[in-house]
Amino acid sequence: MxxxxxxxxxxxxxxxxxxxxxxxxxxxxxxxxxxxxxxxxxxxxxxxxxxxxxxxxxxxxxxxxxxxxxxxxxxxxxxxxxxxxxxxxxxxxxxxxxxxxxxxxxxxxxxxxxxxxxxxxxxxxxMWQGLRQLAYSDPLTGLANRRAFEAQLSELRRIPADGSALGTLALIDLDMFKPINDHLGHAAGDECLRQVALRLEATLSDAMTIARIGGDEFALLICSTAGWSHIVHRLNQALAALSLPVTWNGRLIEMSASIGATMLLPGRHHDPDRSFAEADSALYVAKASGRNRLHLFGEPLQGQPGDAMQGALADMRVLRAG
The missing domain is CATH 3.30.450.20 (PAS domain)
Structure with a gap:
């Protein structure tokens, strides 16, 4: 009616x-x-x-x-x-x-x-923010996930040429993580991953992005006006924090990590895939040279001539592959 x-x-x-x-x-x-x-x-x-x-x-x-x-x-x-x-x-x-x-x-x-x-x-x-949080965050650690990290990296294709900020892409891989899962179980491994996330957030609180991008792999995007040496110092602080043992069920689990990093210079176009490959190559060198260390793409490991040559060759292989 x-x-x-x-x-x-x-x-x-x-x-x-x-x-x-x-x-x-x-x-x-x-x-x-x-x-x-x-x-x-x-x-x-x-x-x-x-x-x-x-x-x-x-x-x-x-x-x-x-x-x-x-x-x-x-x-x-x-x-x-x-x-x-x-x-x-x-x-x-x-x-x-x-x-x-x-x-x-x-x-x-x-x-x-x-x-x-x-x-x-x-x-x-x-509601949409909640769904986005689910889509772009790692449920175990609460960090950004790989999808969020790749989106952020893609936005850094060009850093302004005003000299105000220097960018760094760093990849982190936990050393000998598989034996922790194999011998102590996944609950112990999960606790180690959560502690890694907390330590990275504490030592690199001003990072643009801290992400868990794989099982025991993490990635960082850092921009700083303080210069390259300051960024390296901060990464070494993170490395030291990650080398501390994790307490789980009344026992200490020994931990360490390796870090590979590449510089994103102001005013230059950055291909995300190439930048990732550079950081991944540096990470490979760090792990192959003894683990529990930081390696910077294109630079030798200090005081270790053999490792320096190995690092240079590894970096060249990635560049040629790219």
Whole structure:
């Protein structure tokens, strides 16, 4: 049956409230805002209170405010509407995500009024963030996983040439990890992996990415303005931390690791596959030269001529293969 206007409006308002949606409009000549109750609720403002556009715009986070104003100006120029997912802080300081839909009407050929809807999508964003966390994190250690690491590495194809930051890709492999699993069981091995993650986070807390990319393999992306020697010092600190034993079920499990690293120079194009191959080659040299050490791609192992030659040959093999 057909609903009466009042009943239809009541049903519509209930649906809008359930979906967290409110309507809005802004008269361009006066900048006067009009909101339905849903928008007041979204921003945490008393329903019916006086609206002042600059004050409401201040409730957008910095990046969202800049993007919203850019899209708004483009809409006024072009006449084409837009949709934006924006972050706001309510009047009470609560962080929320809002889907802003906007369009424009004209009068006598001139932009006259913009209007649209604002919807609370905080729950949706949290759900997707949870799914992303599952997709991009390692469930055992809580670190980033290989997929997340490769995405981050791909974004570092070019480091700005302003000299402000030097990048480093480092790969870590635990020494003699298989016997731990074989002799003590996977529970012991899992505890060792968790401890490795905690130690890396503690010693390299400012790393861009710390990831577990395989069974006992970890990867680091570091950017620093302090120079190459500082990065090497930090990697040696991590190496020392990883050489400490792990306590499990009242016993000490001896641990050590090998690290291979390559430099990502500012202003240069970096092929992710080649950079990974360089770090992997350096890791191979570190393990073949006695384990529990750091090797830098293209550099000899200090004080060990035989290892230096071995390292150089290994690096050359990878470069030729690439």
């Amino acid at each position: 057909s609903l009466q206007d009042a009943e239809a409006r009541r049903l519509y308002d209930q649906a809008m409230q359930l979906a967290g949606i409110g309507a809005w409009e802004c008269e361009l000549a006066t900048q006067q805002l009009s909101w339905t109750p849903g928008v007041y609720d979204l921003f945490g403002l008393p329903r019916g209170s006086t609206l002042h556009r600059p004050s409401t715009v201040d409730l957008y986070t910095h990046d969202s405010r800049i993007e919203m104003e850019r899209l708004r100006a483009a809409m006024i120029r072009s006449g084409k509407g837009f949709v934006l997912d924006a972050r706001i802080l309510t009047a009470g300081g609560i962080s929320r995500w809002m889907r802003l839909s906007a369009d424009i009407t004209h009068r006598q050929g001139r932009p006259w009024r913009i209007y649209g809807a604002k919807q609370d999508i905080t729950g949706e964003k949290q």
